[in-house]
Amino acid sequence: MKLAILHELNAERAARRPVILVTDTESGEQRLVKAADFAKDPLRAELEKQLRMGKSANVEVGGKKLFLNVYAPTAKLVIIGAVHISQALAPLARSLGYDVTVVDPRTAFASPERFPDIPLVAEWPDTALPPLNVDAYTAFVAVTHDPKIDDPALLHAFERNCFYIGALGSRKTHAKRGDRLRAQGAKESDIARIHAPIGLAIGAVSPSEIAVSIMAEITAVLRLPPKEKEEAA
Amino acid sequence: MLDRDEDILKAAEDWQKAGRGVALATVVETWGSAPRPAGSSLVINDEGTFLGSVSGGCVEGAVVTEAMDVIESGKPKMLEFGVADETAWNVGLSCGGTIRVFVEKVG
Numbered sequence: 593m594k595l596a597i598l599h600e601l602n603a604e605r606a607a608r609r610p611v612i613l614v615t616d617t618e619s620g621e622q623r624l625v626k627a628a629d630f631a632k633d634p635l636r637a638e639l640e641k642q643l644r645m646g647k648s649a650n651v652e653v654g655g656k657k658l659f660l661n662v663y664a665p666t667a668k669l670v671i672i673g674a675v676h677i678s679q680a681l682a683p684l685a686r687s688l689g690y691d692v693t694v695v696d697p698r699t700a701f702a703s704p705e706r707f708p709d710i711p712l713v714a715e716w717p718d719t720a721l722p723p724l725n726v727d728a729y730t731a732f733v734a735v736t737h738d739p740k741i742d743d744p745a746l747l748h749a750f751e752r753n754c755f756y757i758g759a760l761g762s763r764k765t766h767a768k769r770g771d772r773l774r775a776q777g778a779k780e781s782d783i784a785r786i787h788a789p790i791g792l793a794i795g796a797v798s799p800s801e802i803a804v805s806i807m808a809e810i811t812a813v814l815r816l817p818p819k820e821k822e823e824a825a
Numbered sequence: 826m827l828d829r830d831e832d833i834l835k836a837a838e839d840w841q842k843a844g845r846g847v848a849l850a851t852v853v854e855t856w857g858s859a860p861r862p863a864g865s866s867l868v869i870n871d872e873g874t875f876l877g878s879v880s881g882g883c884v885e886g887a888v889v890t891e892a893m894d895v896i897e898s899g900k901p902k903m904l905e906f907g908v909a910d911e912t913a914w915n916v917g918l919s920c921g922g923t924i925r926v927f928v929e930k931v932g
Contacts, residue, residue, distance in 0.1 A: 593849055595932045598838050605834070617853060617927055620901035648864030650854055659853040659927065661864050 597624050601663065608665035608727055612639050615659045617650075635660075644815060665729040666691055667755075667814065672717065672745040673736035674701035677760070680803035681733070682710045688807060690731070695720040697741065717745040731756040731810045733790065743772055750782040756813045758790040758806060787813075833877040837868040837931050846871035847931040848892035852879050853903075857922035868931075871896050879926050880906070892928050901929040 597613070601624055604611045610627040614635065630639045638651050638660060648661045669685045671678045674696035682692045693711045696702040702714040713720040726732065732749040734742040737760060746769075749757045761769065766788040773783055791805030792812070834849075841847045851866040852859070860881040867877040867885065869892040879888055884906045895902055907923040 593837075593929055593931050595838070595841055598834065598841070598931060602834055602838055615851075615853075615927065615929075617901075617903060620929055648853075648862070650863075659851075659863075661851065 593622060597622055600624055605663055605665070608725075608729055610643055610662075610664040610729075612643060613661040613663065615661065617657050617659050644817065646815075665727075668693070668724075668726070668730040669810070670695065670721070670724060670726055670730055670732050670749075672696070672732075672734040672742060673738075673760075674698070674703075674707060674712065675735055675737075676799045677735050677802050677806075679706055680798075680800040681735075681806060682707060684800075684803045684807055685731075685810075686710070688811070693724055695724075695745070696736065717741060717748060721745065721748045726752040726754060728753045728755055730754045731758075731814075733758045733806060735760040735790070737761065739769070739772060743769070743776065746773060746786065747776060747778060750778060750785070756787065756810045757785050758787040758809065760790050761788055763789065833866055833868045836876050840868070840870045841932045846896040848895045848928055849931055850879055850888045850892055850904075850926050850928045852924050853927045854925040855922060856924075859922035859924045861924075869893075869896075880924060884924075884926075888926055888928065895928045895930050899930050901927065903927055 601611060601613060604626060612625050613622060614625060615622045625633055625639060627643060630636055633639055635653065642649050642660050642662050643664060646662060646664050651658050651660060667690050669690040669692045671681060671692065671694045674694050678694055682694055685692045693713060694702065694707055695713045695717060697714060697716045699714045702712045704712065726748065732754040734745050736742050742759060746757065746759060759769065770783045787809060791802060792808045794805045796802045796805040837847055837849055848869050849866055850869065852861055852863050855863055860883065861879055865879055867875055867879045867888060869875040869889050873889060875889055878885060888904065891902060891904055904926045905923065
């Protein structure tokens with residue numbers, strides 16, 4: 593691997609931008625393709641598929657054996673609300689490989705006794721969120737039921753283009769939330785991005801079951817191609 | 826995406842910049858029950874120090890030896906490891922899988 597390629601690869605990884613290293617395993621020739629450049633690449637379909645699945649693979653193109661090594665950032669999950677659902681959601685998400693952070697300004701909720709080993713930030717979203725570097729590889733979940741906490745957090749998630757945004761609440765609650773967010777300058781397209789009611793419809797009742805339905809929905813958004821994603825939602 | 830490995834590629838860059846000969850070994854294909862998925866890598870320097878893993882310990886010794894040749898020659902190599910048997914290699918994967926490992930020089 594040329595040092596210039598290695599250097600660029602490390603810079604992209606540090607910036608949490610996905611890249612794929614394409615290696616001709618016979619000649620040793622290599623090139624690095626940034627996700628932003630996939631659309632104009634001859635291997636576009638293969639690159640997009642492997643990145644979506646987060647899996648490295650071999651392909652044969654024009655008689656050449658190519659190895660596509662996928663470097664995608666570790667996904668993050670930010671949970672707004674140190675509530676009962678979050679106590680089930682945080683360890684489940686972690687077992688799926690997410691870096692999890694729980695944010696709740698109410699110190700009675702955000703206590704280490706309730707969330708052993710989970711990073712907790714007992715601050716209001718305005719203070720807590722900027723240092724977390726919420727980005728396009730972040731799933732964002734607002735479950736406090738308290739507009740004072742959830743609303744500013746959701747506005748932050750829109751701004752940072754999170755791949756998944758979900759919020760707890762019935763359709764009625766969500767309609768009211770839409771009105772409030774609109775009044776605070778949110779675009780219609782932002783509000784449409786919120787998954788609410790949160791989670792796949794699996795008849796979840798207990799906090800743990802709701803956590804499963806939320807993680808199932810996040811997984812579907814992360815992994816399914818756009819068309820099948822619509823069908824699952 | 827969900828990779829919690831120690832930072833192998835950062836070490837590769839740091840070692841190379843510090844003037845060491847460095848090789849990178851990457852699992853490019855697996856069959857059967859291989860211990861580490863495609864894309865897993867191991868970085869080795871010319872002192873024999875290595876970081877990362879391509880098999881969880883079964884064939885690292887052989888990969889490191891081959892990597893020394895690659896650092897010397899600058900030519901990439903493809904290695905294949907299967908079920909432990911004396912005919913192909915004197916090391917193997919006891920789990921019964923087969924892996925192919927691409928070894929290349931850095932720099």
